[in-house]
Amino acid sequence: MVTDLLLSAVLLICLYTDIKYKKIYNVVTLPAVLVAIIANLYLHGLNGGIDSVKGLVFGLGLLFIPFVMGGLGAGDVKLLGIIGAFKGPEFVWWTFLYMAITGGLISLGIMAKSRNISFRLKAILFTLLSFIGITPKINYLETIESSAALTFPYGIAITAGAVIAYLLR
Secondary structure, three states, X not given: OHHHHHHHHHHHHHHHHHHHHXXXXXXXXXXXXXXXXXXXXXXXXXXXXXXXXXHHHHHHHHOHHHHHOOOOOHHHHHHHHHHHHHHXXXXXXXXXXXXXXXXXXXXXHHHHHHOOHHHHHHHHHHHHHHHOOOOOOOOHHHHOOOHHHHOOOOHHHHHHHHHHHHHHO
8 A cells, every 4th residue: 555655665665764764854744644644644534634744743642751761863753743644543543552562572682691680680670660669769770880782672562563553463
């Protein structure tokens, strides 16, 4: 389908820029949203356009809290919204689930490679406990030196989640 090809092109471009420059650019994301909504309106009528907008809002909403907490960049949020705009709310939900699993596995692999996985897992646990008020408000993750070396472009997990959702639907 046309929307699948357009979404694939957007995902590949954003994946490339996220890996190479650690950015997902508005010059790609903003036109993609418009194209997704217009394409769904044209191909599926008013219901397609409404489904596209619902998918966009749902996709943006799924990553809003992680973005506000500093865990993701705005480009990652917009990319999941674009997936929703092209494919609708149900597809973006499955993408979100597969993305979370993929991102978690990649993160565990990176932590295991760093050779201090137990310390990092404890830091994650204590940071989460501090967010819900069980422990003092401290970001234990910031105490880990060179944590920037242990990050990865989350566009990889988002793209993988979309591919898995597409293949398993």
